[in-house]
Amino acid sequence: MEKSLKLKRGKIRTKLIIRLILVALVPLILLVVFSWKSIYQTRINSISELETTTILQIESTIRKWINEKFLSFKVVTVDPQIDSFEKISEEKQEFILIDILKTDENLEEASFIDLEGLMKKKFIKRGEKAELEDIDFKQKEGFVEASQGKAYLSETFFEQNIPKVFLYSPVIDYQENVIAVFKGKANLTSFQQIFEKIKIGQTGYLYLVNREGKIVAHSKEEELISKNVQEIKGVQRVLKGETIKGLEKEDRYIGVCKEKVIGSTLPFFNFGMIAEWPEEEALEIVREIRDSILKFSLITLIGIVFIAFLFAQGVARPIRKIQEGSKIIGKGDFDYQIKVKTNDEIEELAENFNEMAKDLKEVQRLREVEIKSKALAESLAKERELSEMKDTFIKTTAHQLRTPTSAIKLAIEFLNEKRKKFNSEIQEFLDDALSGSKDLANIVNDLVAVSEFGFGKYKLENPKLIDIIEVTEDIIDKYNLEIKEKKLNFQFQKPPEILQCQSTLRAMRFIVQNLIDNAICYTKKAGKITLSIRKIKDFIEFRIEDTGIGIPDSEKKLIFSEFFRASNAIEQKNVGTGLGLYLTKNIIEAHKGKIWFESVRNKGTTFYFTLPV
Numbered sequence: 001m002e003k004s005l006k007l008k009r010g011k012i013r014t015k016l017i018i019r020l021i022l023v024a025l026v027p028l029i030l031l032v033v034f035s036w037k038s039i040y041q042t043r044i045n046s047i048s049e050l051e052t053t054t055i056l057q058i059e060s061t062i063r064k065w066i067n068e069k070f071l072s073f074k075v076v077t078v079d080p081q082i083d084s085f086e087k088i089s090e091e092k093q094e095f096i097l098i099d100i101l102k103t104d105e106n107l108e109e110a111s112f113i114d115l116e117g118l119m120k121k122k123f124i125k126r127g128e129k130a131e132l133e134d135i136d137f138k139q140k141e142g143f144v145e146a147s148q149g150k151a152y153l154s155e156t157f158f159e160q161n162i163p164k165v166f167l168y169s170p171v172i173d174y175q176e177n178v179i180a181v182f183k184g185k186a187n188l189t190s191f192q193q194i195f196e197k198i199k200i201g202q203t204g205y206l207y208l209v210n211r212e213g214k215i216v217a218h219s220k221e222e223e224l225i226s227k228n229v230q231e232i233k234g235v236q237r238v239l240k241g242e243t244i245k246g247l248e249k250e251d252r253y254i255g256v257c258k259e260k261v262i263g264s265t266l267p268f269f270n271f272g273m274i275a276e277w278p279e280e281e282a283l284e285i286v287r288e289i290r291d292s293i294l295k296f297s298l299i300t301l302i303g304i305v306f307i308a309f310l311f312a313q314g315v316a317r318p319i320r321k322i323q324e325g326s327k328i329i330g331k332g333d334f335d336y337q338i339k340v341k342t343n344d345e346i347e348e349l350a351e352n353f354n355e356m357a358k359d360l361k362e363v364q365r366l367r368e369v370e371i372k373s374k375a376l377a378e379s380l381a382k383e384r385e386l387s388e389m390k391d392t393f394i395k396t397t398a399h400q401l402r403t404p405t406s407a408i409k410l411a412i413e414f415l416n417e418k419r420k421k422f423n424s425e426i427q428e429f430l431d432d433a434l435s436g437s438k439d440l441a442n443i444v445n446d447l448v449a450v451s452e453f454g455f456g457k458y459k460l461e462n463p464k465l466i467d468i469i470e471v472t473e474d475i476i477d478k479y480n481l482e483i484k485e486k487k488l489n490f491q492f493q494k495p496p497e498i499l500q501c502q503s504t505l506r507a508m509r510f511i512v513q514n515l516i517d518n519a520i521c522y523t524k525k526a527g528k529i530t531l532s533i534r535k536i537k538d539f540i541e542f543r544i545e546d547t548g549i550g551i552p553d554s555e556k557k558l559i560f561s562e563f564f565r566a567s568n569a570i571e572q573k574n575v576g577t578g579l580g581l582y583l584t585k586n587i588i589e590a591h592k593g594k595i596w597f598e599s600v601r602n603k604g605t606t607f608y609f610t611l612p613v
Contacts, residue, residue, distance in 0.1 A: 017305075020344070024304045032297050036290060043286045044262075048246040051264035051275035054200060059268055061194055062208075066269065070151040072104060073169040073182050083173050085114050085180035093120065098127040100184070108164070109185035112171065113137050115147060115178070137181070142168035146181040155270050156188065156210035161226040163188040163216040165270075191217040192225065204277035207256065209235055211270055221257065229256055238265035238272030252279060307343070329356070458583075458590040463502040468512070468533060468540060468611075469494060471505070475513045476531075479520055486525045493532035499540050501611045507587050514580045515544050515607050522569060522605075523548035539593075539610040550601040559597070560585045568601070584609075 075096060082088055097110040101123055109130065111122035117138035122130045137143040145152035146168035154166035164187045171180035191208060195217040198206045205220035213230030229235050233253035237244055244251050246264040255261035261276035325338035340350040476492060483490045519529050527547040534541055549568050551559060558564045563578040588595045591611050599605040 021304060023344070025301070028297060028300060028304070032293055035293060039289050040286055043283065044247060047262055047277060047282050048264060050200060051204075051262075051277060052245055052266075054198060054206060055264060055266045055273050055275050058194060058198065058206060059266055059273060062191065062271070063268070065190060065194075066153060069104070069106075069167060069186065070169055073100060073151075073167060073184055075169070075171040075180075075182055077171070077173050077179070080174050083175070083177070083179070085112070085120070085171065090121070094123070094129075097121055097123045100182075101125060101127055104186070106186045106188070106190055107184050108187060109183075111183045113143060113181040113183055115180060117143060119183075120180075137183075140168075142166060142183070143181055146170045146183075147178055149176075149178050153269060155212075156214075156216055158214065158226045163191070163210070163214075163225065188216055192222060195219040196222075200275060200277050201281055203281045204261075204275070205257070206273065206275045209238070209272045209274065211239060211272075213239060215256075216271065218256075224256065232256055232274075234261075234263035234265050234274045234276065235272065238267050238274055241267050243267065246275075246277075325350070458507075458586040460503070460507070460587075460590045463504055465500045466503045466505060466508045467498060467500050468508060468542070469499055471508050472512050472516075472531070472533065475509065475516055479516060482520055486520070486523070486527075488520065488523060488526070489528040490520075491528075491530045493530065495532075495534050497535070499533060499535055499613070501540055501591070501613055503591060503611070507591075511584050511587055511609070512542070514584050515542075515609075518580065519544050519546040519548065519605075519607075522546065535613065536610070538613050540613055541608060541610050543606065543608050545604065545606040547604040550603055550605055551597075551599040552601050556597075556599065560595075 077088065093112055097112065100110050101107055108125050109122065110124075111130075111133075112120045114120055117136050117140075119132045119135070119137070122132050124130045142152040142154055147170065149170050149172075151170070152168040154168075156163050156165050158164070164185060167184045167186060169182045169184075170178040171182055173179050195206060195208065196219060198219040200206065200219075205218065207218040207224070208216040209229065210216055212228065213235050214226055214228050215224050218224045230239070232255060234244070234251075234255070242265065244263065244265045246262045251263050252260060253263060255263065255276040255278070257276075257278075260279045262279055262282055263277075264275045266273045325336060328336045337354050338350040340347050472492070473494075476490070516531070519531075523529055523546045529544065529546045531542075531544045533543070551566050552568060555564075555566050559566065560581050561578075562582040564582075565578040585595050588609050588611065593609055593611040595607070595609040597605060597607045
């Protein structure tokens with residue numbers, strides 16, 4: 001009887017060990033499979049991200065290079081007497097072309113073409129005069145684009161294995177009318193210098209092709225430049241305008257260097273950029289991880305067998321612990337934790353008891369929180385009441401200060417008109433008082449604006465059609481005296497048509513006046529301010545450019561922050577709240593518009609904003 005009982009116990013233990021091994025083995029296999037797939041996919045994503053990021057960085061660099069070329073080739077005549085190309089003297093034409101050639105090391109030819117499509121002047125590198133081309137440029141796409149005011153980049157071609165392009169740019173008079181076309185031939189050797197700095201892993205590379213499939217630049221094999229590689233699968237796809245990221249099976253093919261690669265592509269301008277990373281190196285780390293996973297899985301399997309044996313031997317022990325723990329928790333000790341480590345349902349049962357204890361303790365805590373939340377609600381209500389009182393105080397104070405401030409300012413201005421009757425010391429005090437009264441008036445105006453437009457998101461309510469030209473002219477008139485005193489060259493390039501947008505008169509006046517006031521305030525005597533308003537598609541663009549103190553580069557990102565004032569602005573004008581541009585941005589964004597600026601320190605600033613028509 002005793003031997004039979006031991007035999008039965010042995011069979012149960014054996015069955016339990018086998019079942020535990022099977023239960024543990026299935027998750028282990030799934031874990032290995034999913035881990036492998038996850039690691040593999042993560043690596044593929046990482047490869048794609050690296051290639052795509054590299055491509056986008058180089059694409060950005062090339063775009064910048066091309067844009068800088070067009071910017072350096074832009075010819076603008078500011079002389080109002082020159083309204084046609086024929087009025088530019090031949091000496092001036094030659095000087096412009098030679099100067100452009102000298103300042104651009106990539107430019108090999110430079111010429112002017114009149115609007116009849118006839119070449120007028122042509123120079124080659126080192127400023128040597130060249131024979132004019134007898135071509136009707138009216139049939140050339142580049143000439144047509146440039147004559148319509150657009151810059152044009154030709155297809156890439158090769159001369160002695162050097163990639164080159166033609167660039168067409170409009171020549172513009174002071175009224176921004178196209179009066180001629182500039183044509184230049186530039187080599188793209190700078191592209192190779194850009195690509196030589198690029199490295200993808202140890203063996204990966206990046207290259208650029210033109211629309212014929214010829215290599216323009218290559219980060220690894222410079223001797224491949226001008227080679228036609230249309231047979232490469234990645235090149236074929238980019239020439240079709242496809243952008244691939246190396247994530248799909250079809251993104252793997254035999255690359256330029258005759259080995260299997262993972263490729264990514266990006267078409268832009270007249271080019272196609274391809275990144276290729278040899279699969280052998282790119283996936284090497286995945287193979288190493290796979291081997292490590294297999295070794296780890298084997299060790300884990302051995303451990304599972306050993307643990308299953310121990311578990312079968314001590315299966316009753318954790319059950320007793322659970323029984324004892326449940327009694328302790330039942331008596332109200334919710335912090336007690338049943339500690340059982342079996343990696344099966346018994347451990348889950350123990351954890352359920354522990355979670356139940358936590359839930360019971362949480363119920364107690366929630367009862368306490370409910371009591372505290374009532375007190376918190378009362379506190380929040382009080383805080384809202386105080387906030388409303390603060391807003392009311394600011395609004396009331398700002399409006400109450402307006403009347404005495406205006407009276408003080410008028411009194412000082414009246415005394416200032418009689419300044420000749422006073423001695424120099426009193427005149428000096430009058431100047432200080434007048435300046436202080438203006439600063440005080442500005443601060444009060446900012447407070448009124450805050451009370452009206454608020455610190456949060458401004459909401460446009462009850463808008464109506466406002467004529468922005470009329471508002472601008474009215475504000476400029478109010479600054480005429482200050483413009484004359486500072487001897488500023490203030491130009492308002494007024495559009496011929498009426499431009500209206502949905503707004504309120506107060507909001508529109510605040511936006512325009514704040515930008516004009518800043519331009520006048522921070523532009524030195526005898527400086528220049530140019531203001532223009534024009535319609536672009538469904539938007540009105542307001543642009544004001546000055547030759548003032550500019551904004552330091554390190555402070556540009558803070559310029560629209562509340563209470564922020566640039567360091568050089570503080571030196572120029574000590575008094576100010578730093579709320580003008582912050583409120584201006586809030587109001588413009590409430591109109592679904594945008595505001596931005598360009599600035600160079602000590603050279604000037606240009607502010608732009610757009611509002612929907």
